[in-house]
Amino acid sequence: MLKTSAVYLIFCDNCGIPQHIPQYILQNYIAIGVDGVYCKNCEKRIHIPEFLRKIAAELE
Structure with missing residues (x-):
């Protein structure tokens, strides 16, 4: 069975650069209440x- 994967991006409000958010960050931090990340550019x-x-x- 072919497993598909999603890429999660969020764009910086300051510089506009897209930031990749790994699935483990989504599952282990954002899902439990972390409400922000820091831009790698600015x-x-x-x-x-x-x-x-x-x-x-909703991620498993």
Whole structure:
């Protein structure tokens, strides 16, 4: 059976650079309540939207 994988991106509000969010970060941090990550380019905090937190909570 072919397993598909999704790539989760969030765009920085400050510089606009897309940030890849690994699935383990979604499952282990965002799903339990972490509400932001830091941009790897400009180091500003990026707020995680509610819809992405819902997706993280549904991941196995």
